[in-house]
Amino acid sequence: MDRPYRMFTLMGSVIVVAFIGLVYLSIQEQKAWDAFASTHECKATGRIAGYSTYGYYNGKYQTYWVPSKTVYKCNDGIEYTR
Numbered sequence: 001m002d003r004p005y006r007m008f009t010l011m012g013s014v015i016v017v018a019f020i021g022l023v024y025l026s027i028q029e030q031k032a033w034d035a036f037a038s039t040h041e042c043k044a045t046g047r048i049a050g051y052s053t054y055g056y057y058n059g060k061y062q063t064y065w066v067p068s069k070t071v072y073k074c075n076d077g078i079e080y081t082r
Helices: 003-039
Strands: 043-048 051-057 060-066 069-073 079-081
Touching: none
Parallel strands: none
Antiparallel strands: 043 069, 051 060, 069 079
């Protein structure tokens, strides 16, 4: 193998491993929330709709999307937003 091909393969492998790691961490975070919500008897009480907004960054205006969120009320008296 020539050097550029090895570098391309290495970079691709790093990207794939990083992606798999992020998916794994996301799944673990969801499992932790599910366990917490079950223990604290959390119930969905509301929903915040997603929206788009814009801001000035690096010398230009950009549009951003803020995803929808659900509000949960738990038996500890605290409202959590996810």
